[in-house]
Amino acid sequence: MAKLARTIGISRIGAEFGDSTQANIIYRVTTRPEGATKYPYLVVSHLDKGGNFGADLVQVRDPRFRDRQLRKKARSGLGIEVSTYPLRKMNSYAVAKWFSDVKELYSFCKSSGCQLVLVSEATSIYEMISGACFDSILKNCSIDPKRYWQELQSWLDLKLQNRVYL
């Protein structure tokens, strides 16, 4: 998957933390490791399961689910992750609504200093989404792709440079 990612215009991918680690992969962990690590990581929390707002990234299943908890507790620098995976099974009406909801969520992120993170949640190479396809999805959500990628890169650099690596 990491090899294909470069081909499709994605420089770094995220993956669940396993036994072995590879270069160019940012690992998703649920609890912050104690001490220095050999790999870059982001602490991920699920909003549906209570949501730990001390995490780097909060996963939102449904972009409409911008409840009071998220509005109140979202602090500056928090990443809000939205998956495009459910869209494959949605009908056109639901997809259009999703585009509109993501546009609103992006505005909320801008006003609160958070970072919107779109993910493919791919479990096989066929489910991966290329850089060009992500750009098209962003355009459909009325988000400027160039600006989005620049903001995401800055956010990621800021998150990862504060870690201690071996």
Added chain:
Amino acid sequence: MLNRRDKRRYLAIISNSQPEMALNALTKRNSELFGHVAAQKASIKLVRTVGAVTIIRCSLSRIDDILASIALTDPAMVTLDISGSIKRLAKRVEGFSAN
């Protein structure tokens, strides 16, 4: 007045289904999302298959709709590369198939 033909783009995609099935699913999804008229104007065509890679052709003016449809189609498929010339794309795809 000159009768200029539309500019086209060639896309290399891989899918876990047969090329014809993948193309049908993509055309159907594009119609659902962006309408039948837009889907007709996109003029999606199967060009050839190079190993596991399928090369399709579409109109340049509708490329964004097609790319979004590729990302939102079930069965899943992924765009490997885009080019304005089939010769160059086939060359790049051959390199991918060899790897």
